[in-house]
Amino acid sequence: MAKVRNKVLFSSKRVSLNLVTYPQGHKVLRHNDPMGSGRYFKFNVVLKKARKGGVFSADKLIINLFNRVFLFRPDLYSHSVSKIDQGERKLLSLALHLPG
Numbered sequence: 001m002a003k004v005r006n007k008v009l010f011s012s013k014r015v016s017l018n019l020v021t022y023p024q025g026h027k028v029l030r031h032n033d034p035m036g037s038g039r040y041f042k043f044n045v046v047l048k049k050a051r052k053g054g055v056f057s058a059d060k061l062i063i064n065l066f067n068r069v070f071l072f073r074p075d076l077y078s079h080s081v082s083k084i085d086q087g088e089r090k091l092l093s094l095a096l097h098l099p100g
Helices: none
Strands: 005-011 015-022 028-031 039-048 056-058 063-065 069-072 079-081 084-086 089-098
Touching: 056 069
Parallel strands: none
Antiparallel strands: 005 015, 015 089, 028 079, 039 069, 039 089, 056 079, 063 069
């Protein structure tokens, strides 16, 4: 499987901002991101959709705008990305971990 490119734009104890590129052939299996204590949010903006495949899915979303802007709780709800059959998928991902 091709390698995901993850460029860290900003990182601190509670907040991170990444530019993530998923290449053709890649997929993300259904999973959740346990964080221990606190609340974990992800705000993802799809900058470039794959020409075919690469569809994001989550058990529950807080926000879904045009299937390009997603706010969700990856710690509580499983999520995945279908196989990218053609092209690449690029997103800006803001992660926020709030103490419990």
